[in-house]
Amino acid sequence: MKDRGRPRVVVVTGASGGIGRATARLFGEQGAKVALLARGETGLRAAAEEIHAAGGQALPIPTDVADWEQVHAAAERTEEELGPIDVWVNVAFSSVFAEFKDIDPAEFKRTTEVTYLGFVYGTRAALDRMLPRDHGVIVQTGSALAKRGIPLQSAYCGAKHAIQGFHESLRTELMHRHSGVRVTMVHMPAVNTPQFDWVENKLPRHAQPVPPIYEPEVAARALLYAADHPRRREYWVGGSTVATILANRVAPGLLDRYLARTGYDSQQTDRPRDPNQPANLWKPADGPDGPDYGAHGGFDDRAHSRSAQAWAAEHRGLLAAGAGAALGLTGLGLLRNGR
Numbered sequence: 001m002k003d004r005g006r007p008r009v010v011v012v013t014g015a016s017g018g019i020g021r022a023t024a025r026l027f028g029e030q031g032a033k034v035a036l037l038a039r040g041e042t043g044l045r046a047a048a049e050e051i052h053a054a055g056g057q058a059l060p061i062p063t064d065v066a067d068w069e070q071v072h073a074a075a076e077r078t079e080e081e082l083g084p085i086d087v088w089v090n091v092a093f094s095s096v097f098a099e100f101k102d103i104d105p106a107e108f109k110r111t112t113e114v115t116y117l118g119f120v121y122g123t124r125a126a127l128d129r130m131l132p133r134d135h136g137v138i139v140q141t142g143s144a145l146a147k148r149g150i151p152l153q154s155a156y157c158g159a160k161h162a163i164q165g166f167h168e169s170l171r172t173e174l175m176h177r178h179s180g181v182r183v184t185m186v187h188m189p190a191v192n193t194p195q196f197d198w199v200e201n202k203l204p205r206h207a208q209p210v211p212p213i214y215e216p217e218v219a220a221r222a223l224l225y226a227a228d229h230p231r232r233r234e235y236w237v238g239g240s241t242v243a244t245i246l247a248n249r250v251a252p253g254l255l256d257r258y259l260a261r262t263g264y265d266s267q268q269t270d271r272p273r274d275p276n277q278p279a280n281l282w283k284p285a286d287g288p289d290g291p292d293y294g295a296h297g298g299f300d301d302r303a304h305s306r307s308a309q310a311w312a313a314e315h316r317g318l319l320a321a322g323a324g325a326a327l328g329l330t331g332l333g334l335l336r337n338g339r
Contacts, residue, residue, distance in 0.1 A: 002259065006029050006083070007032050008086045009035070009083045009085050010033070010034045010083055010085075010087040010089065011034075011037060011078055011088045011089065011122070012034060012035070012089045012117065012310070013063070013065050013089070013091050013092040013122055014038055014065075014091035015037055015038050015047050015060075015091070016036070016038035016039070016040035016042075016046075016047055016286055017038075017101045017194045017293045017294065018091075018193030018216055018295055019093035019295075020089075020092065021043065022217050022220035022295040023089055023223050023296070024051060024058075024306075025050045025051060026220045027224065028056030028058065029055065030056070030224075031055055031056055032056050032212055033056065033058075033059070033083065034056055035046060035058075035061055035077075035082060036058060036059065037092070038062070038063065039287075040286030040287060041060075041286070041287060041288045042287065042288065042289075042290050043294075044060035045285040045292075047060065057082070059077070059078060061077060061078070062072045063093045065114060065117075065122060066114045067166075071121040071124075072121075072125050075125035082270065084129065084130055084133065084265070085126060085130065085136060085211060087137045087138075088123070088125070088136070088137070088138045089138075089141070090122045090138070090139070090140050090141060090168070091141045091160055092118050092279050093141075093159070094110070094115060094199065094200075094280060094282065095111055095151075095154055095195070095199050096111055096155050096201075097199060097201040097203050097207045098152060099151070099154075100154040103202075107155070107281060108154075108155045110281055110282065110284040111159060111164075112159050115160070115163075116159035116162045116166075117156075119140060119163050123140075123170065127181065130181045131179065131181055134179060134180040135180050135181065135258060136180075136181045136186075137181070137182045137183075137184070138181070138182070139183075139185070139223055140167050140186070140335050141185075141186060141219075142160060142167075142186055142187040143160045143241075144187055144236075144238075144241040144245060145160050146160035146161055146185075147161075147164070148245065150259050150263050150267075151260065153267075163184070167183065170183055171233060182231065184226045184234060186233040186234065186235045186238050186247035187234060187235065187241050188210030188214075188222075188235065188237050189212065189213075189239075190210045190212065190215050190238075190240065191216055191218070192213050192215055192297045193295070194293035194294065195287075195297065196298070197203060197207065197278075197285075197293065197296075197298065198278050198279065199279065199280065200294070201279070203268055203273060204272065205269055205270065206273050207268060207273075207276075208268060208269045208299065209299065210240075210267055213299050213302050213304065213305060214305075215300070215303045216295045216296060217307045218237065219237060234273070276329040278290075283289045298323060
């Protein structure tokens with residue numbers, strides 16, 4: 001859904017690092033005007049520089065997405081300085097790596113406010129502007145963990161499950177209105193982002209994504225594709241995402257036992273947790289005087305830069321046509337042979 005007459009105006013939350021950072025950069029490479037929302041001012045400045053270097057226009061807006069007034073003000077400023085918002089991509093999140101019994105209620109509340117209500121507030125800010133124009137796309141960054149909870153991430157899994165239900169409810173409302181505004185959701189696998197260096201961690205060892213791990217650009221390309229093709233209700237990225245979702249549909253009890261046995265070790269490296277590791281739950285790790293963490297985490301040596309499954313999902317029409325042609329040729333051969 002690109003408007004060829006002018007550069008698209010795009011809002012990306014969580015744009016200072018990880019998937020949000022990679023997504024904002026790719027939109028910039030398309031020449032878009034990108035509003036960057038996040039708390040980390042160092043990361044925002046660096047992301048803006050990357051977008052300018054790629055040929056786009058950037059507007060960094062320090063924003064705590066858990067605060068509706070800040071999100072609303074960011075949307076207002078975006079339209080005042082860049083123009084009508086065409087695409088809003090919700091990415092921002094926070095989390096706590098710990099057993100539920102070890103998560104303070106205030107930490108659980110804060111995680112929910114950032115990871116779930118941040119999406120709700122972003123979506124509302126976008127809809128307030130898109131609905132009167134009957135035009136626009138909202139992309140929700142989901143996760144395999146929106147469909148299947150795992151140990152040590154109860155706050156994050158709960159928030160992602162909530163986003164799934166919210167997305168489905170909103171989608172049906174827009175369909176009822178015959179609205180031209182589209183909303184879609186992209187479920188991600190484990191991604192090599194800086195979150196494992198700055199998320200609140202109460203585990204004995206350093207946290208890691210559950211392999212297989214994908215680079216943030218894989219996720220970013222999927223989000224851009226979804227923004228251009230938003231009629232699908234959701235996309236799944238990575239073979240592990242597909243396997244997790246389907247296994248949970250077929251044998252959730254068996255998956256419970258498997259995750260109880262493997263879910264602790266698979267989310268921790270062999271090295272001890274650094275007691276001085278920053279935690280961005282309450283304040284950004286890349287604040288005014290903090291480092292720029294970039295889009296990538298510390299697992300580049302193990303991360304995949306491509307996803308065959310994501311490519312297949314984006315080209316399923318072509319694959320279906322190819323399969324149909326192959327079946328047709330097979331049938332023709334059988335007829336010729338008199339079978």
